[in-house]
Amino acid sequence: MKILVAVKRVVDYNVKVRCKTDGSDVDVANVKMSMNPFDEIAVEEAVRLKEAGKASEIVVASLGVKQCEETLRTALAMGADRAIHVETDTELQPLAVAKLLKALADKEQPQLVILGKQAIDDDANQTGQMLAALMNAPQGTFASKVELAGDKVNVTREIDGGLETVSLSLPAIVTTDLRLNEPRYVKLPNIMAAKKKPLDKTTPAELGVDAAPRLKTLKVAEPPVRKAGIKVASVAELVAKLKNEAKVI
Amino acid sequence: MSILVIAEHDNGSLKAATLNTVTAAQKIGGDIHVLVAGHNAAAAAQAAAQIAGVAKVLLADAAHLGHQLAENVTPVVVELARGYSHVLAPATTHGKNLLPRVAALLDVAQISDVIAVESADTFVRPIYAGNVIATVQSSDAIKLMTVRTTAFDAAATGGSATVESIGAGSDAGKSSFVSQELTKSSRPELGAAKIIVSGGRALASSEQFHGVLEPLADKLGAAIGASRAAVDAGYAPNDYQVGQTGKIVAPQLYLAVGISGAIQHLAGMKDSKVIVAINKDEEAPIFQVADYGLVADLFTAVPELIAELNK
Numbered sequence: 001m002k003i004l005v006a007v008k009r010v011v012d013y014n015v016k017v018r019c020k021t022d023g024s025d026v027d028v029a030n031v032k033m034s035m036n037p038f039d040e041i042a043v044e045e046a047v048r049l050k051e052a053g054k055a056s057e058i059v060v061a062s063l064g065v066k067q068c069e070e071t072l073r074t075a076l077a078m079g080a081d082r083a084i085h086v087e088t089d090t091e092l093q094p095l096a097v098a099k100l101l102k103a104l105a106d107k108e109q110p111q112l113v114i115l116g117k118q119a120i121d122d123d124a125n126q127t128g129q130m131l132a133a134l135m136n137a138p139q140g141t142f143a144s145k146v147e148l149a150g151d152k153v154n155v156t157r158e159i160d161g162g163l164e165t166v167s168l169s170l171p172a173i174v175t176t177d178l179r180l181n182e183p184r185y186v187k188l189p190n191i192m193a194a195k196k197k198p199l200d201k202t203t204p205a206e207l208g209v210d211a212a213p214r215l216k217t218l219k220v221a222e223p224p225v226r227k228a229g230i231k232v233a234s235v236a237e238l239v240a241k242l243k244n245e246a247k248v249i
Numbered sequence: 250m251s252i253l254v255i256a257e258h259d260n261g262s263l264k265a266a267t268l269n270t271v272t273a274a275q276k277i278g279g280d281i282h283v284l285v286a287g288h289n290a291a292a293a294a295q296a297a298a299q300i301a302g303v304a305k306v307l308l309a310d311a312a313h314l315g316h317q318l319a320e321n322v323t324p325v326v327v328e329l330a331r332g333y334s335h336v337l338a339p340a341t342t343h344g345k346n347l348l349p350r351v352a353a354l355l356d357v358a359q360i361s362d363v364i365a366v367e368s369a370d371t372f373v374r375p376i377y378a379g380n381v382i383a384t385v386q387s388s389d390a391i392k393l394m395t396v397r398t399t400a401f402d403a404a405a406t407g408g409s410a411t412v413e414s415i416g417a418g419s420d421a422g423k424s425s426f427v428s429q430e431l432t433k434s435s436r437p438e439l440g441a442a443k444i445i446v447s448g449g450r451a452l453a454s455s456e457q458f459h460g461v462l463e464p465l466a467d468k469l470g471a472a473i474g475a476s477r478a479a480v481d482a483g484y485a486p487n488d489y490q491v492g493q494t495g496k497i498v499a500p501q502l503y504l505a506v507g508i509s510g511a512i513q514h515l516a517g518m519k520d521s522k523v524i525v526a527i528n529k530d531e532e533a534p535i536f537q538v539a540d541y542g543l544v545a546d547l548f549t550a551v552p553e554l555i556a557e558l559n560k
Contacts, residue, residue: 016512017377026381094349095358122376123493124361129319129349138320138424141346144487154427158487159342160440160496162431166318168424178477178494179487214358218371218384226519229540231531235553238525238543246523246540248444248502249469249558 001148001170003046004110005060005080006101007039009071010121023219026121035071038116040078041176044183045146046114047079054148057081059108063092063100069199076194077186083199088211090204094122096211098130103207105135110171112153117142117175128175138168142177250279250369253329254303255338255347258285258293260315265441266339268403271300273396274337275404276366280304283410284329286322286417288315298410306410311417316426319347324418326351330391334369340395340497341440348395357389364400378493379516398440399499399520432486434473439491442472444502447491447518450478451507451528451547458484461551462506468558474498474518476508492517507547510535527551 011017012032020027035043049055060080062068065087072083086100105113113135118125132139140146140155144163147154156165158177204211232238242249252274257264267283274281281302285294286309294308309325330336330351338344340362352359364382365373371386372394439445446466452458458479466473475485477492491498493516503521508514510526510533518524519538526539529546536542543550 011377017380019381026377093358095353095356098353118494120378120493123378124359125345126349126352126359126361129346130353130359132319133323133350133353136423138421139346139350141319142342157342160488161438162429162486162488164316164429165427166424167427169422177487179481214387214389215360216386216388218386220376220381220383223375223379223382226524226538228537229524229542231536231542231544235543235545235550235557238541239554239557241541242502242523242525246502248523 001055001112002057002059002108002110003049003055004105004108004113005042005046005058005075006113006115006127007043007060007062007071007075008036008116008119009033009062009064009068010036010119013037013120019220019222023221025217026220033067035074036116036119038118038176040183041178041180042114042116043075043078043080044181045176048181049148050079059084059110061086061101061104063088063097065089072199073194074186076197077190078184082197085199085201086204086207087201088204090211091213092211093213093215094124094126094130095214096209097127098134099209100204100207100211101127101131102134103209112170113173115173115175117177128173132173135171135173137171137173139173139175140166140168141175143174144177144179146174146180250277250334251332252277252279252281252335252337253333254281254283255326255336255344256283256285256293256297257339257341257343258287258290260287260290261292263293263296265403265438266341266398267297268300269398269401270337270339270396271302271404272401273363273366274335275302277335277369279334282307284309284326286314286325287317288312294412298412299406299408301405301408303408303410306412307415308412309415309417313420314417317343318424318426319350320421320424321418322347323350323354324421327354328418329415330355333391335392335394338395340397344395348393352393355391355393357391357393358387360385360387360392360394362397363394364397378513379519380512397497399497432488436466437470437472439472439474439489439496439498442500444469444471444504445474445498445500446471446504446506447474447476447508448479448485448506449476449508450482452479452484455484461548465551465555468555476511476514505535505539506551508535509533510538
């Protein structure tokens with residue numbers, strides 16, 4: 001069984017982003033970039049399925065600027081078999097990403113596509129669901145457990161109020177939540193070996209996809225800062241403040 | 250303009266998130282219709298009909314919609330959506346699961362987690378875990394968006410809209426419901442609670458998490474939340490998680506107990522009216538957003554707090 005995994009290059013989890021002074025966009029020049037954490041979980045899940053003998057090949061795809069190659073190399077070092085880079089300098093929004101992944105899926109014919117539930121830059125949480133719609137395939141979003149069972153996959157989903165398990169016919173799309181697994185630490189020999197794994201290049205034009213953005217960002221701004229309040233010396237003082245000053249209890 | 254709001258419900262009752270979403274629809278302006286897609290969902294539809302400002306409730310009722318699987322609800326919404334200028338759903342796990350699937354089939358963008366409406370085509374939403382607020386404009390013919398419920402007040406009730414039955418489509422046959430484990434609780438829902446008592450890794454075990462926080466939550470009539478660290482450590486179930494990747498809350502009072510205050514946690518609760526932090530590390534970042542900070546060992550402070558509240 002072939003698995004397709006999509007990975008996005010984003011501003012590293014630990015970087016506190018700033019807005020450009022003209023408010024036109026976020027300033028990402030010279031900041032550390034990494035693989036989106038939810039996508040790392042997606043790669044890890046695919047690799048575990050392969051290690052368990054349930055998957056035969058893992059194809060990893062990334063879409064965007066030239067440096068996405070680095071993100072793909074990380075995925076290869078984690079255990080993916082080969083990579084596809086859809087190179088473009090155009091800002092890609094979820095619908096365009098879903099269309100490009102659909103074009104790749106048409107070629108690769110994966111039985112399972114695993115994506116992160118959202119990217120930590122635009123926080124959209126859309127691409128997996130959109131891809132599932134375009135592929136006319138079922139979706140198991142926000143997955144905390146994935147179990148292959150014959151021609152079906154059982155996905156346990158983290159929903160408001162608890163967990164829900166659904167059974168999906170393959171091919172299916174899974175998007176990962178935080179507790180699906182803990183991604184492995186990549187070791188140096190694997191990083192070296194990953195350099196020899198195949199990395200193919202293509203473009204939105206070659207895939208016949210119009211990747212133009214549909215939403216225009218008019219401005220970005222930092223949210224109002226919440227000011228620190230006061231320290232209270234005792235529990236009694238805290239209760240008095242909450243009752244008499246804040247009036248919330 | 251006319252706006253379709255996708256109701257959040259469990260067939261028997263309507264979830265509060267629907268009310269906040271109707272308020273967001275009112276900010277856009279226009280006729281508001283509410284879709285209730287489910288099975289034996291007449292009670293939920295009746296509740297939706299009582300929301301003030303709703304002109305009509307559309308009820309799609311069929312067995313294959315019972316668990317509201319995205320694969321089966323999507324065709325119903327796609328069919329309806331072409332008659333509307335806007336389609337709104339709450340940014341709950343249900344809304345987030347459904348609406349992008351609808352958007353792709355309509356070949357339109359979807360706007361996630363809207364926190365303010367600037368005009369009929371311009372909306373405000375947080376990005377980068379709430380560290381940046383973006384204003385975006387849509388040029389699509391139909392605007393689809395999920396709404397962050399804490400950013401909009403609940404719509405009033407007292408309306409009397411008509412309920413109209415509509416076609417429910419057929420089972421897509423690609424997915425089926427297996428099981429559900431809902432956290433049972435007599436406490437208020439996290440998303441709708443006026444007071445939240447939230448615990449972090451400092452609770453140090455599942456027994457202590459529940460043993461220390463539950464009496465306090467019961468005393469205050471509060472919901473219980475948790476930091477990602479506490480959930481990852483297995484002290485609390487996943488649906489307790491407050492934060493950018495968990496639930497976004499904005500109660501009247503948020504009591505952070507043994508929570509250090511990672512950015513991703515702050516993103517989920519910083520719009521609370523009053524924040525109280527109890528932490529023995531006086532350098533903890535949570536104190537930078539807390540209205541009232543108490544530097545103390547939670548294992549002595551929380552029982553003291555309960556005793557003080559009992560006075």
